[in-house]
Amino acid sequence: xxxxxxxxxxxxxxxxxxxxxxxxxxxxxxxxxxxxxxxxxxxxxxxxxxxxxxxxxxxxxxxxxxxxxxxxxxxxxxxxxxxxxxxxxxxxxxxxxxxxxxxxxxxxxxxxxxxxxxxxxxxxxxxxxxxxxxxxxxxxxxxxxxxxxxxxxxxxxxxxxxxxxxxxxxxxxxxxxxxxxxxxxxxxxxxxxxxxxxxxxxxxxxxxxxxxxxxxxxxxxxxxxxxxxxxxxxxxxx
Amino acid sequence: xxxxxxxxxxxxxxxxxxxxxxxxxxxxxxxxxxxxxxxxxxxxxxxxxxxxxxxxxxxxxxxxxxxxxxxxxxxxxxxxxxxxxxxxxxxxxxxxxxxxxxxxxxxxxxxxxxxxxxxxxxxxxxxxxxxxxxxxxxxxxxxxxxxxxxxxxxxxxxxxxxxxxxxxxxxxxxxxxxxxxxxxxxxxxxxxxxxxxxxxxxxxxxxxxxxxxxxxxxxxxxxxxxxxxxxxxx
Numbered sequence: 001x002x003x004x005x006x007x008x009x010x011x012x013x014x015x016x017x018x019x020x021x022x023x024x025x026x027x028x029x030x031x032x033x034x035x036x037x038x039x040x041x042x043x044x045x046x047x048x049x050x051x052x053x054x055x056x057x058x059x060x061x062x063x064x065x066x067x068x069x070x071x072x073x074x075x076x077x078x079x080x081x082x083x084x085x086x087x088x089x090x091x092x093x094x095x096x097x098x099x100x101x102x103x104x105x106x107x108x109x110x111x112x113x114x115x116x117x118x119x120x121x122x123x124x125x126x127x128x129x130x131x132x133x134x135x136x137x138x139x140x141x142x143x144x145x146x147x148x149x150x151x152x153x154x155x156x157x158x159x160x161x162x163x164x165x166x167x168x169x170x171x172x173x174x175x176x177x178x179x180x181x182x183x184x185x186x187x188x189x190x191x192x193x194x195x196x197x198x199x200x201x202x203x204x205x206x207x208x209x210x211x212x213x214x215x216x217x218x219x220x221x222x223x224x225x226x227x228x229x230x231x232x233x234x235x236x237x238x
Numbered sequence: 239x240x241x242x243x244x245x246x247x248x249x250x251x252x253x254x255x256x257x258x259x260x261x262x263x264x265x266x267x268x269x270x271x272x273x274x275x276x277x278x279x280x281x282x283x284x285x286x287x288x289x290x291x292x293x294x295x296x297x298x299x300x301x302x303x304x305x306x307x308x309x310x311x312x313x314x315x316x317x318x319x320x321x322x323x324x325x326x327x328x329x330x331x332x333x334x335x336x337x338x339x340x341x342x343x344x345x346x347x348x349x350x351x352x353x354x355x356x357x358x359x360x361x362x363x364x365x366x367x368x369x370x371x372x373x374x375x376x377x378x379x380x381x382x383x384x385x386x387x388x389x390x391x392x393x394x395x396x397x398x399x400x401x402x403x404x405x406x407x408x409x410x411x412x413x414x415x416x417x418x419x420x421x422x423x424x425x426x427x428x429x430x431x432x433x434x435x436x437x438x439x440x441x442x443x444x445x446x447x448x449x450x451x452x453x454x455x456x457x458x459x460x461x462x463x464x465x466x467x468x469x470x471x472x
Contacts, residue, residue: 051374078376088371091389091468101375145375155374 003062004029004153004184005050010059012045012208020045020208022059027186029152032179034195034216035188037205038231043188044085046205047155050186051082078105079152083159087138089130094122097130097141101149109148116144119177121170136167143171147178154178156187160194172197192220192232204228245443249451252444259421264448267425270338271406274345278353278401283394286357287387291369301358307351312344313410319344320414336417341425344411349401356400360393361386395464399457406453426452 005027012020020042027033027050035043048054049061052068053076061068063077081101089097098113117123120140125133130141139159146154156175160168175198179185189195195202195216202216204225212225223229252260289300321327323335323343334340364386372382387394409427416423418432426449433442 048370053370053373076373076376080374081376082371082374084367084371084374086367088368090368090385104375104377104381142371149375 002029003027004031004064006062007049008060008062010049010056010061012042012049012054013057018057018208020049020056022046022210025203025210025213027184029184030182031201032185032199033187034199034202035186035205036190036192036195036202036219036231037211039190040207041205042208043205044157045208047082047157047186047188050153051080051155052076053082078149080155081146081149081151081153082155083139083142083146083157085158085161087135087142089138089141091129091131093127094130094133094141095126098122098144098148101145105149112148116147116174119170119174120144136163139163140167140170140174143174147174150178150181151183153184153186156185156189158188158190160189160191168194196220204231206231241439242443244440246447248440249444249447253448260445260448262421263424263426263429263445264452266338266423267406267427267449267452270341270412270425271345271402273342274349274405275398275402277342277346278349279398282350282353282401283357283397286354286397287361287383287390289354290358290361290390291383291386301355304351304355304358308355310348310351311410312348312408313414315347316344316411316414319347319411323415335415336419336423338416338423340415341412341423344415345405345408348408348411349405352404353397353401356397357390357394360390360397363393364389391467392464395460395467399460402456402460403453406456407449 003026005025007022007025010020010022010025011018035046037043045054049056052061052063063080090100095113095117098116099108102109102113114123117126120143122137122140122144125137130138133141143156143159154175159175160171163171172194175185175187179198185198187195187198199216201213202219203213204211204219204223204227206227212219212223212228214224219228220232223232289297289304319340320335322329323332323340324330325335332339334343368389369382369386372385377385407427409431412418412423412425413428413431416425416428418424418428424432426445430442430445430449433439433445
């Protein structure tokens with residue numbers, strides 16, 4: 001596998017506060033990686049940097065072999081997408097929301113839309129107004145919209161937080177389908193069981209720093225760092 | 239109470255009798271306020287959207303000026319426009335004073351800040367998070383602006399309704415710059431003032447009910463349109 005992302009000496013500051021400091025991180029093409037850590041650890045910030053929504057304050061991000069400079073006005077490359085923790089949908093039908101990403105690319109793929117509506121259990125809701133759906137249904141629409149564009153990189157920020165087991169199962173099934181297509185998937189999650197089910201590698205962040213990385217299974221059972229062990233065992237750390 | 243009922247009856251009689259003067263006044267009221275609204279919309283909606291979407295140094299000051307403009311007393315606007323269009327004024331050579339054009343200018347000045355300010359609020363109400371999500375889906379700045387404007391459509395219709403409401407019902411500015419000249423610059427509000435001063439309360443009430451009915455009908459159309467737009471997809 002070739003490196004898709006290479007991060008060196010990354011920091012991200014908001015005002016005087018440093019929210020992320022990662023000295024080095026490499027993510028390979030086709031990997032599925034879990035970002036784990038307590039709230040405020042820097043997971044969402046790292047996802048925003050990987051999506052090129054924001055530029056790091058210092059350091060360099062190399063994507064697909066090219067250094068990238070993300071700015072507020074930069075258009076995110078069409079092959080990367082991010083699904084936010086809170087589903088953000090347009091005030092239109094479910095189907096139009098799902099199709100939105102492809103529409104931006106001036107493409108249509110009705111067959112794939114139908115397949116995704118089926119995969120995520122949205123067939124019956126296709127013509128419903130998206131903003132009237134339940135949280136779980138909305139999150140499934142947001143995921144379907146991201147999957148439709150067949151991204152090279154799918155970034156997921158707590159995709160199943162606060163969802164019931166039925167919605168979690170549907171979401172994970174769809175994520176695995178994209179995984180099988182060879183996409184790189186990076187998922188920030190509090191749910192360690194989900195990290196184990198979906199990913200091969202995990203990265204533990206704490207207070208904005210990358211503390212430990214390694215195979216997911218190993219990190220959950222034989223973490224090297226005491227802070228990782230404390231988090232995995234359910235102890236609160238600040 | 240009986241005066242009001244008599245006025246309502248007189249309004250009905252005036253309307254169905256096809257009173258030429260009344261219909262000319264209604265026509266001019268709609269023309270002046272419609273033209274002012276059209277200009278304010280063409281200028282104000284893009285300006286408000288731009289201000290709502292962009293952040294730049296001094297934006298807060300610009301927004302404060304606009305929000306201040308939303309509360310401009312029409313009579314003050316009328317005074318400024320009067321001075322600008324009077325013979326010795328900067329635009330005196332245009333010869334617009336005491337013409338419908340001067341009334342359109344004054345009403346544009348009144349409605350423009352309202353439409354810009356409420357459009358800013360509507361666009362800002364869509365939220366930065368949705369814009370980030372659209373960017374993350376690969377949307378360009380133009381595509382984001384289009385989607386945000388669509389999401390803000392309800393608030394933008396409110397902006398137009400408020401803008402129209404502020405000018406169809408104002409009297410201070412049109413009285414000053416139009417002069418309430420019969421057959422030339424007399425509109426519903428100035429006609430109501432005139433009839434009241436003459437003591438012709440039935441006539442004044444009739445005109446008032448016509449104005450209220452007109453405003454009600456136009457707002458009903460706007461709200462119907464708003465409902466249809468809200469039901470439509472992007």
